[in-house]
Amino acid sequence: MPKRILPLTDIQVNKSRPKDKNFTLFDGGGLFLLITSTGGKLWRFKYRFEGKEKLIALGAYPDISLAEARERRLDARNKVANGIDPSEVRRVQREEEALSQLTFEMVAREWFGKNEPVWSDSHRRTVMGRLELHVFPDIGSRPINDIKRVEIVTLLKKIDDQGISETADRIKNYTERIFRYALNNELISANPATSFKDIVSKRVEKHHAAITKPIEFGGLLRAIDDISASFTVKCALKIAPMVFLRPSELSHAEWKEFDLDNAEWNIPASKMKMKEAHLVPLSRQVVALLREVHQLTGNSEYVFPSIRTNKRPMSEVALLAALRRMGYTKEEMTTHGFRASARTIMDEVLHIRVDLIEHQLAHEVKDANGRAYNRTAFLPQRREMMQKWSDYLDELKVKK
DSSP: OOOOOOOOOHHHHHHOOOOSSOEEEEEETTEEEEEOTTSOEEEEEEEEETTEEEEEEEEETTTSOHHHHHHHHHHHHHHHHTTOOHHHHHHHHHHHHHHHTOBHHHHHHHHHHHHGGGSOHHHHHHHHHHIIIIIIIIIITSBGGGOOHHHHHHHHHHHHTTTOHHHHHHHHHHHHHHHHHHHHTTSOSSOSSOOOTTTSOOOOOOOOOOOOSHHHHHHHHHHHHHOOOOHHHHHHHHHHHHHOOOHHHHHTOBGGGEETTTTEEEEOGGGSTTSSOEEEEOOHHHHHHHHHHHHHHTTSSBSSBOSSOTTSBOOHHHHHHHHHHTTOOTTTOOSTHHHHHHHHHHHHTSOOOHHHHHHHTTOOOBOTTSOBOOTTTTHHHHHHHHHHHHHHHHHHHHOO
């Protein structure tokens, strides 16, 4: 006959004291109290399910009294009798509890972390900046599996009503992708951020303001020469028209990307909008300016470091602010506008081949078979073009 186990009493449980090693006090029916060497008193229930011995925790004494532990044992035994594994029930409960603590911001930052390696620095800052400013304050702290469609619609309309429909449209895209990420990772059962047609006002596409008349562009170049600004900002502005890169590509330039002896700037794919490495042939004028800058910032990772610390690059806003101090409004000229200025004048005035210009703008240019040219294509012709462009800009500066 199996040994009969006498049920525990409240006095036994209360007065039990730890020993050098863990030991157990049995109550019968699979319930026992595990007393650890550190003084813990933990209720455990041992049972068999589908031929396997299993064990689950029922809580700790004195938070869970002897009577409450017996009630939990009874509930677990009833589940086993009905073909339900208490351990599996507990696992599902823990997962549901964990999901209920998972906020939108937590998932959004995880989604951001998965994507940021393939995004440019400027895009990373833009995406997170929009989320932190417009989204997290409203729904960031909400459990992601509790957020309803109406909450997202309300958020988008709120942003749209501020007159920034482009931002609302972008955030509509971000939220849909974040919820899709959550759905694909089984954090939610349905995506509440789909089919948002007509929620946000139609965006009117705006081109970056740019000066495209040669005489006026010459005036801009003279204004850059005369501007009262820090040496690095002034040099960056002088170089900007000659390389006509996107503002982030210029402001985040690193010395390791340059080969001044061979007059080349090799920008890695991670910094380019199209995620393709880009080669910029440098004119004599640009190389001379960079050698000047190197004397001041050569000990920094960045060609144009922040005025506050050389461990961070200059902000794109610094160049834009300089243009505004020079008197150019947002309707007249932007830092991105240097690209349009070069594209127009090189084509219409200098009659340079459009495919060469497009290639140097880092736009996709394809051959007769529809294949995109690589970054070194037409390099001799582009070197000649970039030198011709810098020489032309020097001539423009003296014409009035």
